[in-house]
Amino acid sequence: MARNVTIAQVAEQAKVSKSTVSQFLNKRYEYMSESTRQRIEAAIEELNYHPNIIARSLKQKSTYTVGVIVANILHSFSTQILRAIENNFNDNGFHIIICNADDEPEKERNYIEMLLAKQVDGLIIFPTGGNLDLYEQMKQRNFPVVFMDRKIDGLEIDTVMLDNHQAAKLAVDAFVESDYNQISIITTSIIRNTSPRVERIEGYKLALEEHGLPVRPEYIRTADAEQIQGVLKELFALQEPPEAILAGNDIVLIEVLKYMKDHQLKIPKDVAVIGIDEVSFASFYSPPLTVVTQPTIEMANKATELLLAQINSKNKTARTAIHRLHPSLIKRSSC
Structure with missing residues (x-):
């Protein structure tokens, strides 16, 4: 069984001290000439040296x-x-x-x-x-x-x-500027008071109030992802279905887009859509999707x-x- 190569062997091969090899391994090159770095690199490669991570952890307590x-x-x-x-x-x-x-x-x-x-x-x-x-x-x-x-x-x-209140407000403002007043929001479950979802609903309500629009409880829906198709069916069965839907995250957005396609609903002619979170296909979807992005x-x-x-x-x-x-x-x- 091959023995592990040590720092001492690398140092001897490179004709430098063990502390110089240690500095090299920790990327502290300030006081090291280019030729020294090259010799250490060559020695490490020749000897097939791999640092002992466990020993390093014990020594440095990290x-x-x-x-x-x-x-x-x-x-x-x-x-x-x-x-x-x-x-x-x-x-x-x-x-x-x-x-x-x-x-x-x-x-x-x-x-x-x-x-x-x-x-x-x-x-x-x-x-x-x-x-x-x-x-x-x-x-x-x-x-x-x-x-x-x-x-x-x-x-x-x-x-x-994220400033989740502001995220919802940006979406509601964009809907209102495009003359949509019957605006719904759908998020995934808030059963454990997941703060982004709760705050986006709060921001949505505040934005509606700022625009003088009523907050309609039937337009505020939360559900697990597998239940969102049923939620959408209920929304569009209302006497006054929403003109616009704010999808609270990318998973909701995908469910909304599936529903639109399955029911031959045109975006934005039949219903406008904005999603919170950029998705990879947003710019080339037909039509391209308006989104509120997070600075990831x-x-x-x-x-x-x-x-x-x-x-x-x-x-x-x-x-x-x-x-x-x-x-x-x-x-x-x-x-």
């Missing part, structure tokens, strides 16, 4: 690993955020472990416990809201944690999320910055805050 628990990886928003978070942590020398909770608190609990057992240096969580005791324990232990997309009332944990890269950058600050901070009692980023409307032809 695993250089963070966990990300996403509520539902099917959302285009989630995959865009994850890609940006992974890039950010890779640039900072960290690996990430991605877990998908499927909006199930028990699954989220299992992942949190598993990641803590693996001694990750911190967590970014899109919280289900169903594990308050675990969130509180991490907070009390000063364990580095950042919430993404959803806030948990009563917990002082750094949180990065900026949100990922902020979450990375906040978690790294906690990981590196000696002051574990730093002030926490909710950081809300601003949405944008991309006007196309669906309203």
Whole structure:
């Protein structure tokens, strides 16, 4: 069985000290000549050296690993955020472990416990809201944690999320500007008071009131994804069906578009549509879809910055805050 190559062997091959090899491995090149770097690189390649991550972790008391628990990886928003978070942590020398909770608190609990057992240096969580005791324990232990997309009332944990009231307002304003007054909103289930969904409904109501339009309860619908086709059937069976539909997220938008196609309804002639969250096909769908976008890269950058600050901070009692980023409307032809 081949023995593991050591830093000492790399140093001897490259004719440098072990500390110089260590600096190279940690990407600290400031006091290292180009020829030294090249010799170390050549020695590593010749000897087929691989750093001992476990030994490094024990020595530096860090695993250089963070966990990300996403509520539902099917959302285009989630995959865009994850890609940006992974890039950010890779640039900072960290690996990430991605877990998908499927909006199930028990699954989220299992992942949190598993990641803590693996001694990750911190967590970014899109919280289900169903594990308050675990969130509180991490907070009390000063364990580095950042919430993404959803806030948990009563917990002082750094949180990065969208200004959801503004997102709904941008959509309602666009509908009204195009002379649509009978406006419906559909979101996925709010059974656990998932903050983006609740806040988008609140923003929708406030925007209607600002325009002097009535808030009609029959136009406000929430349901699990598999029930949305039935919700749409009920909406269009109303004596006054909506002229416009605000889809609260990309999963709802896809269900709305399926219904329109299946029932030969033309967008925007029969009903106008705006979705919150950009989707890959929005610009070339027929007609191209108006959407409210989230600044996913900026949100990922902020979450990375906040978690790294906690990981590196000696002051574990730093002030926490909710950081809300601003949405944008991309006007196309669906309203």
